[in-house]
Amino acid sequence: MQLRYIEDLAQGQETPLLAIAVADGASATEAYLSAIDSVLRGGVEAVMTAGDVTGKSSDEVVLYGQAEGPRRVVLLGVGKADDLDAEKLRRFAGRAVRVAERLKLEALTISLEGMDGVDAEVAAQAVAEGAGLAAWKFTELQAEDEESPTVLVNAVDLVGGDTAASSAGAMAGAAIARAVNFCRSLQDRPGNVATPTHLADEAERMCSAMGLDVTIFDEARMREEDMHALLSVTRGSDEEARFIIMEHRGGEDGEAPLILVGKGLTFDSGGISIKPSQGMEEMKYDMSGGAAVIGAMQAIAELGVHANVVGLVPASDNMPSGTATKPGDVISSLAGKTIEVINTDAEGRLILADALAWGARMKPAAMVDCATLTGSVIIALGHHAAAVISNDDALVAELREAGDSSGERCWQLPLWDEYRKQLDSGAADLQNIGGRPAGSITAAAFLKEFVADVPWAHLDIAGTAWGEGKLPYQRKGGTGFPTRLLVEWVRRRAG
Ligand code: BES
Ligand code: MN
Ligand code: ZN
16 A cells, blocks of 8 residues: 655545544534535535534545545544544544445545644554555455455545654554554464464565564574474474564664564464364464564664664464373473473463573563463453563553553553462473463463563463454454554654
């Protein structure tokens, strides 16, 4: 999708569709609305006088223009002006794209007017993100329906706003949307396509396009490095595992990096502790954390963020076979700790253990991992927020703020020392499950054993990485969560 910022008036655009935000209680006499009316023969005023658009967030009316200027204008209510924020603008832009789709239009223009309560750069970024995310669809494995070919929006122009701030925001939002959509395409690819090798190939392709350094470990290299926890998970699979290292050098030489770690479990059958077959197909999205880190690295490179950032993705299948790790096996790990594998379905924490230990050796300023780690986070928070669990409350505050402004929220769960007892093992330094109570927290307590003294936070995204497409800028499938949050956090850190 092509996104441009155009320094021009909305009413002058030769566009098949112009989308306009209308806040609750706005009147047709407002300058930006009456300007539109000049090319609509008073249509806006008529609609608003009739009360058909009052600014409520469900309002939507399409008006038809004349030969000059916008062919159609859609007025979209956005709720109370005082409550307007970035997330409401993402949804507004998503609705505008859905209206264009319904009308089978490939292009539209979105006005940045009527958003005075929101900083101009933030508003343009949010609108660009919402439009870019809404226009994207995963189609690569399906034939075109010849009767009614899908028409997707492929060009969006933003107009109005404040030139310098709005064009900067629009360009950042477009880069972030591309990164999230890259993440979503990796998520939506099934396990037979998105293998560990495929993730590594895609990371390599992205890194060479963006000028990032990239290193890929194969299993022989993992063995040399003592990554026995990661190797224990891939043992049962015929697919080769990969460990992906991506490096963005945007900071000073020698400046401690920020490290992003993502679980790249390309299919989670549960291994010998096999999952029930009902719904097992969804476990193709168990690589969502890894996909988000690869996507975030793309945006960080494209935005030229002034920080050193390293992305780490342990990528593996989890399969049962005669060579698979068995319940009761005791394995080693990169950090040297031994682990009793009670349940082979608690595999994410094993591959993350080695990735986090690898990251900790680089003495990062902070390290954040994201992983579809536990079903129990869905019981705790549903699908509206990720859990954030950490050894550093200041880092939690940063991530909560980055989450609120990116629209990818997270909510803290505690990590008190008492939880560690649930991981005591009779046979090894620790065991890989902590029983039913506080499943998301004991998973994080396990990870904490491998981060040494690095400020670290874990995001459990099992409830947020995949969805039914409930928001206007989403579709059924991968959501890209937490690509936007990670990029926002890194940008804020870089100042
Ligand atoms: N990948 C799953 C977690 C998951 C569940 C992700 C639902 C997305 C949706 C993870 O590897 C897993 O199997 N976790 C187990 C842990 C248990 C064995 C301690 C779980 O949550 O049941
Ligand atoms: Mn599992
Ligand atoms: Zn898993």
